[in-house]
Amino acid sequence: MSTPYLPQSQSQPQLRRPPSVQSLALTARGQPPIPSLNTLYQTLLHHCRPTADAVPPVPVLPSEPQVLAALLSPFLNPDQSARVEQERRYAFESFDIIVKTWKPPNENIAIERCKWICKAALMPHSTTRVRLLHTLRAVLASPDLAYHATQTTSVKTLASSLFMLLPSVAGSGDEHTIVVESIVHLFAGDYGVLDLSSVEEQFGLRCAPSETRQESLRHALILDALAQTLEASADSTRKWLLEHAVDEYWPRQPENAVFTPLLGAIHARKLATFTRMALTALRAKSKVAEFLVHFVQTRVIPELAAVPAESIVVVRRTATTDSATARVAAAESSSAVDEARRNVIGIGLELLNPGAGARELGLWAMTVLSEWYRNAAIKWKTSIDEAVQRVIAESPWPAVFTVLSTLLDGLPEDVRKLLVGVFLPTLTQVQLTSLE
Known part of the structure; x- marks a missing residue:
């Protein structure tokens, strides 16, 4: 059988369409066997080298998202059979060819490749996983590759992918070290200079002069990604991250800290996400109540007090963002602060229910609700009224x-x-309405 060829066109060379993710997934017992990724591997191998006429490979890999989706399929299959393990090897070798032959045309593609590695590495320990993680280190740190994360979405995507991977590599020696070091480098800004305009654009607020160093904004974006990872994770992953990662990467704020408007907007969204996750977990009787309350006490409540009023109003924008975008972003920031406060009240009310948690948690909830209700000068009293009415x-x-x-x-x-x-x-x- 001849090697599959790469169709040529005058405008853009295209790879033959690879099998779909569905067709590559292992089928149930009794159904026809799945196609092998060897075909795709051979195609990439053939076209990664100059032709006999010394024509170099095409500069950009055609249909890369579809190719990566196909290559990910064997890693999503829990089967540990020899056949599936061979498919994983084909997938990794194919990905290795892509990395060494085709530079990503933009930052988004580069980060998607990092995300692909992290998803594939969620598999149990194996030689293939070791190679995957060493490839991750190479693409992020090697001067010849150095995939950068400078945009807001890139920083958050990379952070979330690394956090999601942490529980899988815990206790795995060098593999765990690679992931932890990658997170440390991301916090330090070693994977690219943060594009401040992308942060301003997303949140509708300008950077304060003190934020031009970027450290505080980058840290806040990474923690926002951590909160979103906690919300989207399976129970086992969420529990591990709450027990082992949140304390490590989410520091306590100094007493009487006050955020700048832009920093406050980022933290407000993080707090809304975290408290929404916490309230959902408590209502589902998840066995993480003590961890959730600990972080509400030590992170959420102090940080809500540090969010300034300017974080929820429209301020002067740069010329790159129109006023409509700024209004929407400011409204979202206001909604995030209000939602986080409502969720904290909901957490307190949930802890009052018998069996919701330890007795000490219920006593804490009763005490803090009483303190907030006595202080009519703060918004907590209004939030309690609204929560009880709801x-x-x-x-x-x-x-x-x-x-x-x-x-x-x-x-x-x-x-x-x-x-x-x-x-x-x-x-x-409510009673009158029910009688109607």
């Missing part, structure tokens, strides 16, 4: 009675009197 309006009656009885039994008398005046009208309205 529980009454949206929850089943058993949940409503549980929350209200717990609040009435445990809150100090002065707070209880104030709160009764808030929830009685809502409770009455």
Whole structure:
């Protein structure tokens, strides 16, 4: 059988379309065997070298997203059979050819290649995984390759991919070291100078003079990616990251810290994501309540206090961003602050339910809710009122009675009197509506 050829056109050479991801995935028992990636490997091998007439390879790999999707398929298959392991070797060798032959045409493609490596390396320990991670180190650090992450989306994509990989390589010696070192280098800015205009564009706020060093903004973006990784992860991955990674990479803020407007907007989005994840996990009775409350106490609440009012208003923009974009970004920042605060209240109310967590967590929730409710000068009181009203309006009656009885039994008398005046009208309205 002859080697598959690369069709030529006058405008853009194109590789023959590789098999789809679906056709490459292993099928159920009794169905026809899957095509081998050897065909794609041989195609890439043939076209990575100059032709007999000394014509060099095409400068850009055609259809790279589709090629990478096909090459990822054997790594998504949990089967450890010899056949699947061979397909993984074909996939890695094919990817190695791509890296050594075709430079990524832009930063987005470069980061997608890094993301591909991290996804493929989620497999159990093997020789192939070791080679994958050494390739990751090479593309990020080798002067000959040096894939950069300078855009906001690039920094977050690379960070999320590395965080997702951490639990899989824990305890694996050199493999774990490579991933941890990559995260350290990303925090340090060793993978490229952050494009400040891309950050300004996304959040609709200008950089403060102190932020031109980029360190604080880059760190905030990486932590925003960590929060999104926690929210999107499976329970086992989330639990590992909460136990081993969050304390390591999310430092406590100094007392009385105040963020700049742009930095506050980034942190606000991170806090909204983290608290949304925490509330969902508590409602699902996930066994991470103590970790979640610890980070709410030591990170979320202090950082919400550090977000300045300027983070949620429109400020003067650079000429590269129109006013509509700035208004949308500022509205999103305002929504993030409000959502994070609502989620924290929801976490407190959830901890009041019997069986939601340890008794100490319930006592903490009761204490902090009381303190916030007594202080009418801060927005926490309004958030508590809205949260209780929402529980009454949206929850089943058993949940409503549980929350209200717990609040009435445990809150100090002065707070209880104030709160009764808030929830009685809502409770009455809901009862009247149910009778109609």
